[in-house]
Amino acid sequence: MDLAGAHAQPAAREPAEAWRPLEAEAALANARAAGAALEELRSAARKLRDLGKGRTITYSRKAFFPVTNLCRDRCAYCTFRRDEGEDGAWTMTPDELRAWAERARHLDCVEALLCLGDKPEAAFPGYRRFLASRGHPSTIEYVAEASRIALDCGLLPHSNPGLMTADDLALLKTCNASLGLMVETTSTRLRGKGHAHYYAPDKEPALRLAVLEEAGRQHIPFTTGLLIGIGETPEERVETLVAIADVAQRFGGIQEVIVQNFRAKPEVPMATCDDPSSEELARTVAIARLLLGPDANIQIPPNLSPDALAYLLDSGINDFGGISPLTPDYVNPEAPWPHIAGLARDCGRAGYRLAERPPIYPEFIDRPGFVHPDMRAAVLAARAEIDERNHIGRGSGEEKQR
Numbered sequence: 001m002d003l004a005g006a007h008a009q010p011a012a013r014e015p016a017e018a019w020r021p022l023e024a025e026a027a028l029a030n031a032r033a034a035g036a037a038l039e040e041l042r043s044a045a046r047k048l049r050d051l052g053k054g055r056t057i058t059y060s061r062k063a064f065f066p067v068t069n070l071c072r073d074r075c076a077y078c079t080f081r082r083d084e085g086e087d088g089a090w091t092m093t094p095d096e097l098r099a100w101a102e103r104a105r106h107l108d109c110v111e112a113l114l115c116l117g118d119k120p121e122a123a124f125p126g127y128r129r130f131l132a133s134r135g136h137p138s139t140i141e142y143v144a145e146a147s148r149i150a151l152d153c154g155l156l157p158h159s160n161p162g163l164m165t166a167d168d169l170a171l172l173k174t175c176n177a178s179l180g181l182m183v184e185t186t187s188t189r190l191r192g193k194g195h196a197h198y199y200a201p202d203k204e205p206a207l208r209l210a211v212l213e214e215a216g217r218q219h220i221p222f223t224t225g226l227l228i229g230i231g232e233t234p235e236e237r238v239e240t241l242v243a244i245a246d247v248a249q250r251f252g253g254i255q256e257v258i259v260q261n262f263r264a265k266p267e268v269p270m271a272t273c274d275d276p277s278s279e280e281l282a283r284t285v286a287i288a289r290l291l292l293g294p295d296a297n298i299q300i301p302p303n304l305s306p307d308a309l310a311y312l313l314d315s316g317i318n319d320f321g322g323i324s325p326l327t328p329d330y331v332n333p334e335a336p337w338p339h340i341a342g343l344a345r346d347c348g349r350a351g352y353r354l355a356e357r358p359p360i361y362p363e364f365i366d367r368p369g370f371v372h373p374d375m376r377a378a379v380l381a382a383r384a385e386i387d388e389r390n391h392i393g394r395g396s397g398e399e400k401q402r
């Protein structure tokens with residue numbers, strides 16, 4: 001393994017400020033690291049994570065709102081999307097949103113994750129009529145309405161509505177604690193015929209990176225990440241991480257990077273593709289940590305790798321993302337969320353402490369400009385509530401039951 005020049009393994013007493021990012025060439029050289037080289041990579045990432053984050057692993061107590069599963073794209077791995085009129089097609093009404101949000105608050109959820117397909121109004125006339133009946137020219141305005149319903153009920157919205165313009169971002173910042181868009185991959189090859197994103201115009205890498213940059217300009221705490229195992233090469237995986245790290249360095253608004261693994265499902269065109277191995281996931285996590293540094297938040301979804309959590313904890317992650325006591329993972333419905341108390345016990349056995357966090361990472365709350373004035377009171381209230389739960393031990397333990 002070549003980590004030369006990266007200063008990726010600072011001595012234990014060396015301050016985090018002394019860290020310098022792994023260079024792109026060194027990262028690429030490790031794109032296929034295995035055996036002893038992979039162990040060296042994981043060890044370097046683990047030490048760097050310990051330096052910036054210690055042994056505390058965070059999660060956000062959330063409810064997942066599938067605002068609409070209509071989508072104009074057709075990614076070859078997706079089971080979430082539906083066409084208008086298809087079995088299971090669903091757009092949540094304001095009444096449904098409110099009922100779910102009230103239930104989520106009752107269960108002490110803090111985050112409302114609003115997830116939906118991309119630009120359904122471009123493809124479906126019935127959905128366009130629905131938007132018009134609510135007085136909305138596009139889906140983004142309906143997401144803003146849904147966000148305000150969630151806020152009204154005491155939740156902090158985190159919306160993930162697909163590609164966003166500068167105006168979309170500005171609107172959603174007024175009613176969201178943070179926003180998200182997965183880059184997934186910077187491989188334009190996967191936009192080609194026979195590949196995962198051939199029927200997905202909104203997965204054009206340059207368009208997605210441009211959203212990250214604009215969110216940075218607007219000081220929006222932003223979640224992004226990559227999806228591994230959708231046909232990209234190991235080198236393309238690393239190139240995606242390098243691109244994300246570049247935006248993070250230039251704009252400073254990336255609050256977390258998710259490394260999500262593809263899981264094959266019988267009903268998708270990619271049904272016979274292999275799931276990425278734990279080693280591939282660990283290698284990607286470790287390179288992400290070494291590129292993004294000790295203070296970055298690197299996340300894996302714990303429901304997608306339930307048998308490899310200790311291994312991944314020791315590869316440099318510090319976050320498990322949103323976990324819901326109420327709703328399933330609508331993107332991977334076959335993969336149940338772990339129970340929070342059980343996850344805390346697993347973390348404890350592996351030498352880590354589980355703690356709750358809000359959907360805007362705490363370090364962004366007091367950073368000038370990153371919380372819209374309309375959101376400040378709700379964000380501060382959520383922080384106080386979570387601090388209290390973590391203080392008395394409930395952030396990593398007891399759950400109210402459904």
Ligand code: SF4
Nearest residue numbers: 071073074075078117
């Ligand atoms: S992954 Fe997202 S953009 Fe792709 S088809 Fe599914 S809902 Fe649409």
